[in-house]
Amino acid sequence: MVVGDFAKEVDVLVIGAGPGGYVAAIRAAQLGRKVTIVDKDALGGVCLNRGCIPSKAIISAAERYHHMKDSADMGLEVTGEVRVNMPKLIEWKNSVVNKLTGGVKQLLKGNNVEIVSGEAYFSGTNTVRISTEDSSQTYQFNDCIIATGSRPAELPILRFDGKRILSSTEALNLKEVPNRLIVVGGGYIGLELGTAYAKLGSQVTILEGTKSLLPGTDPALTRMVTRRLKKLGVTVVTEAFVQGGEVNGDEVTVKAEVKGEEKTFTGDYCLVSVGRKPNTDELGLDLIGVELDERGFIKIDNQCRTNVEHIYAIGDCAGGALLAHKASYEAKVAAEAMSGHPSVIDYQAMPFVIFSDPEIAYTGLTEEQAKAEGYTPAVSRFAFQANGRALSMNNADGFVQIVADQETKRVLGAQIVGPEASSLISEIVLAIEMGATAEDIALTIHAHPTLPETVMEAAEGILGHAIHMVNKK
The missing domain is CATH 3.30.390.30 (FAD/NAD-linked reductase, C-terminal dimerisation domain)
Structure with missing residues (x-):
């Protein structure tokens, strides 16, 4: 059933409830604006639900497990077996996520922000159609902040199947510790999760296309990390150009060209972590003339304003460094600029x-x-x-x-x-x-x-x- 033939009028509409969106909504409300926030998935966005927080929970658990097994030089000797109960670990990780997302909901309600579930699509420069499975409603706004984030980029020759070929989302919800894990991409996401699973007991192989891990990071810093990976038994293969892969039963095989030679790598799972792409392709931005760059990121000025004056964009969907704390920082700037304050973005001390x-x-x-x-x-x-x-x-x-x-x-x-x-x-x-x-x-x-x-x-x-x-x- 389709309802909502008449547009519902709102002052400020925030699309996306991640660390950019919910912060923007709260800051705008603090400045006296009447705010409505919409998200098609879950409060907290990727960071709280499928990124920063769950990954750090698994990393912390892996670190603790590793220390329990490897503290003999401090006089701490484990005589019994130390085991990883992966379903229990995932249950604990989810409890951490639920506490934080519940906190976001209470903060929004405490600041009188209206929360709407659904998928947003621009039907005009001042209107958005918000749809669920069984209904839709048009919202007319005065100002809008787009904070739709990003998603894992996919390789056409090694597509996610969610079972053996995984994005970071599935890798954060495995019910078992892989015996062998192949990680395609030696950037920070692949490195963080690969290291965590290595500490939990996986035999990890990282395939990176450039000459070193963490491309763009100071080599003096990455050398220390590479040295530690060797101690953990992680195999790092650089200048490895993936040619494709296939799943055979409970195994996945990845083919790569390494320094001119074709090599094959076999594992129980393959984590593909080759970057992220902005969630801007299903918003109808082309219909209202919002400009994007060649990679699909929304172009903004130093107040997070798009070329459409009353529409702003923040966080991953606006490009730059894809960092949760950058999104939250931009959120405050956008909310303040939108409310008449002279706030501008300044990244000179971005951590x-x-x-x-x-x-x-x-x-x-x-x-x-x-x-x-x-x-x-x-x-x-x-x-x-x-x-x-x-x-x-x-x-x-x-x-x-x-x-x-x-x-x-x-x-x-x-x-x-x-x-x-x-x-x-x-x-x-x-x-x-x-x-x-x-x-x-x-x-x-x-x-x-x-x-x-x-x-x-x-x-x-x-x-x-x-x-x-x-x-x-």
């Missing part, structure tokens, strides 16, 4: 985090980028091997590196590989945002013994008076 082993995090400029922008950079690197807390955790591989302007000592960037890099990077992000100098960090008293002392020591190295490493002459 990038990879939950590899060890973790990688970076922000701002590298030494090479600083030179390219006309700075004379000063660089200081402090090793976790000289940090008491890292050693007491038996997790001291890696370093903190700070890049600063030689003349003013203003912090320009940082690169971290090591324990809890994902948390440590926040101090540097704040320093860059505030225009802080290395001296500002060095004069900040850091508790001992803690991992953040590595940031302080690296900053002191910029000034030439680090205590726990030899300073450069």
